[in-house]
Amino acid sequence: xxxxxxxxxxxxxxxxxxxxxxxxxxxxxxxxxxxxxxxxxxxxxxxxxxxxxxxxxxxxxxxxxxxxxxxxxxxxxxxxxxxxxxxxxxxxxxxxxxxxxxxxxxxxxxxxxxxxxxxxxxxxxxxxxxxxxxxxxxxxxxxxxxxxxxxxxxxxxxxxxxxxxxxxxxxxxxxxxxxxxxxxxxxxxxxxxxxxxxxxxxxxxxxxxxxxxxxxxxxxxxxxxxxxxxxxxxxxxxxxxxxxxxxxxxxxxxxxxxxxxxxxxxxxxxxxxxxxxxxxxxxxxxxxxxxx
Amino acid sequence: xxxxxxxxxxxxxxxxxxxxxxxxxxxxxxxxxxxxxxxxxxxxxxxxxxxxxxxxxxxxxxxxxxxxxxxxxxxxxxxxxxxxxxxxxxxxxxxxxxxxxxxxxxxxxxxxxxxxxxxxxxxxxxxxxxxxxxxxxxxxxxxxxxxxxxxxxxxxxxxxxxxxxxxxxxxxxxxxxxxxxxxxxxxxxxxxxxxxxxxxxxxxxxxxxxxxxxxxxxxxxxxxxxxxxxxxxxxxxxxxxxxxxxxxxxxxxxxxxxxxx
Numbered sequence: 001x002x003x004x005x006x007x008x009x010x011x012x013x014x015x016x017x018x019x020x021x022x023x024x025x026x027x028x029x030x031x032x033x034x035x036x037x038x039x040x041x042x043x044x045x046x047x048x049x050x051x052x053x054x055x056x057x058x059x060x061x062x063x064x065x066x067x068x069x070x071x072x073x074x075x076x077x078x079x080x081x082x083x084x085x086x087x088x089x090x091x092x093x094x095x096x097x098x099x100x101x102x103x104x105x106x107x108x109x110x111x112x113x114x115x116x117x118x119x120x121x122x123x124x125x126x127x128x129x130x131x132x133x134x135x136x137x138x139x140x141x142x143x144x145x146x147x148x149x150x151x152x153x154x155x156x157x158x159x160x161x162x163x164x165x166x167x168x169x170x171x172x173x174x175x176x177x178x179x180x181x182x183x184x185x186x187x188x189x190x191x192x193x194x195x196x197x198x199x200x201x202x203x204x205x206x207x208x209x210x211x212x213x214x215x216x217x218x219x220x221x222x223x224x225x226x227x228x229x230x231x232x233x234x235x236x237x238x239x240x241x242x243x244x245x246x247x248x249x250x251x252x253x254x255x256x257x258x259x260x261x262x263x264x265x266x267x268x269x270x271x272x273x274x275x276x277x278x279x280x281x282x283x284x285x286x287x288x289x290x291x292x
Numbered sequence: 293x294x295x296x297x298x299x300x301x302x303x304x305x306x307x308x309x310x311x312x313x314x315x316x317x318x319x320x321x322x323x324x325x326x327x328x329x330x331x332x333x334x335x336x337x338x339x340x341x342x343x344x345x346x347x348x349x350x351x352x353x354x355x356x357x358x359x360x361x362x363x364x365x366x367x368x369x370x371x372x373x374x375x376x377x378x379x380x381x382x383x384x385x386x387x388x389x390x391x392x393x394x395x396x397x398x399x400x401x402x403x404x405x406x407x408x409x410x411x412x413x414x415x416x417x418x419x420x421x422x423x424x425x426x427x428x429x430x431x432x433x434x435x436x437x438x439x440x441x442x443x444x445x446x447x448x449x450x451x452x453x454x455x456x457x458x459x460x461x462x463x464x465x466x467x468x469x470x471x472x473x474x475x476x477x478x479x480x481x482x483x484x485x486x487x488x489x490x491x492x493x494x495x496x497x498x499x500x501x502x503x504x505x506x507x508x509x510x511x512x513x514x515x516x517x518x519x520x521x522x523x524x525x526x527x528x529x530x531x532x533x534x535x536x537x538x539x540x541x542x543x544x545x546x547x548x549x550x551x552x553x
Contacts, residue, residue: 041419050519055503070419072500087407087418189518212520244408 040249043079043088077157086242090250094159108235121222123201150200155183207278258283328526354489357428365436373444390434399494419500427494432484443476
């Protein structure tokens with residue numbers, strides 16, 4: 001008798017829990033019910049968020065169109081992985097070689113040039129590898145390798161990391177596993193912090209460097225090399241491959257990024273704070289013509 | 293060369309000191325901490341709407357998650373404690389292991405389950421506060437369950453027989469036992485809430501740290517650190533600690549009042 005009673009008690013208890021759970025959950029869902037197609041998932045690089053550019057652009061876009069943009073700031077590599085799985089609707093990335101492959105494999109459509117800035121090699125003012133003023137970034141990396149000066153790599157498949165790997169390849173050096181070559185696996189801002197702390201060299205986009213400059217004590221040592229261009233494209237994820245992708249929203253956002261008004265905002269963004277723009281608008285131009 | 297570099301450093305404004313100098317310069321270190329504290333008060337006193345929104349969302353997400361974990365954790369914990377069944381020890385070991393569940397692993401699995409191509413993709417809840425509540429509830433439930441289990445098991449075994457012999461129904465007995473174990477059960481609430489409000493790995497993965505929508509105190513701290521805004525990061529950390537203190541203070545009041553009586 002007691003045993004039976006005990007069993008039914010447990011069942012009642014479990015049922016009560018299940019009921020409460022069932023009652024609680026829909027409320028949670030309802031609280032955040034926005035029309036599904038109103039949401040756009042934008043996968044982008046850390047540099048567009050950390051520089052503050054998106055904090056300016058996204059509210060303008062949302063106000064203009066009524067969409068709600070969910071910005072997920074990750075490395076370009078991860079952003080494109082999200083696109084490949086259909087987990088993002090639109091990408092704003094800066095890893096041209098990987099982007100071309102992404103388009104060729106049919107994951108994305110309508111790759112359009114948005115803006116550029118450039119990469120710079122930064123390092124401690126003492127400059128142990130004596131690269132200050134060197135014109136060629138490849139030459140600078142060679143000197144860093146020769147003097148075995150500490151170099152911090154992002155090591156996270158981001159656009160910056162991809163650029164850095166291309167440069168090492170051009171210098172015909174394989175730095176992986178060397179004692180003077182360390183991979184942080186962190187975002188750009190944190191990698192700059194590590195470089196500052198350890199007095200090492202690193203490759204960074206100019207925007208993030210300018211935004212963080214005040215805390216770092218790292219100097220720009222190599223700049224202006226055509227190989228150091230940092231080019232941002234907007235790509236719509238192919239809805240033919242992933243029907244759940246918000247194709248209309250992606251198209252609207254991409255159109256917004258290359259529109260005249262937005263390009264004007266990009267052009268002036270950061271001027272009052274840093275004395276120079278962080279990004280240069282390029283909509284409608286050809287990638288090959290940049291830096292000429 | 294070196295002298296020139298130092299001169300250049302003086303040129304740009306430096307509202308708070310270099311991280312690379314922190315280790316060497318005690319004054320700079322103290323300065324940074326005080327700037328963080330000052331910033332925290334500034335944000336609170338001026339009622340900064342963004343920070344207030346972030347704080348409120350932290351409280352809401354972790355509060356609901358803790359509440360869900362209490363419902364599941366206490367009821368299952370008590371049920372397991374009061375019943376003998378085959379494999380009970382293994383179940384308890386599993387729960388105790390779950391108390392140390394790494395939040396990033398929970399975040400990863402929740403993400404895989406709810407992304408568009410996942411089994412619950414049609415719900416469309418990835419990168420929402422709802423997803424954060426689910427992930428945090430999964431993190432807190434084993435903590436609450438483990439502590440409630442231990443709390444009930446710690447009661448004298450004869451107490452149950454005594455209550456029943458006084459003519460109580462089983463439901464009444466369970467209720468008396470829960471009341472009897474109030475002290476450790478409130479500790480379970482605090483441990484569960486403390487575990488999730490301070491958690492960052494899962495929240496950033498399933499919530500996405502979206503401004504004004506799924507940004508909570510911990511994920512905002514990570515972002516401000518990576519932006520190099522150490523004063524704001526410290527300020528957010530201080531607000532988080534104050535929030536945790538207030539909640540725990542209130543719970544401790546309830547807990548200790550019961551004890552004194």
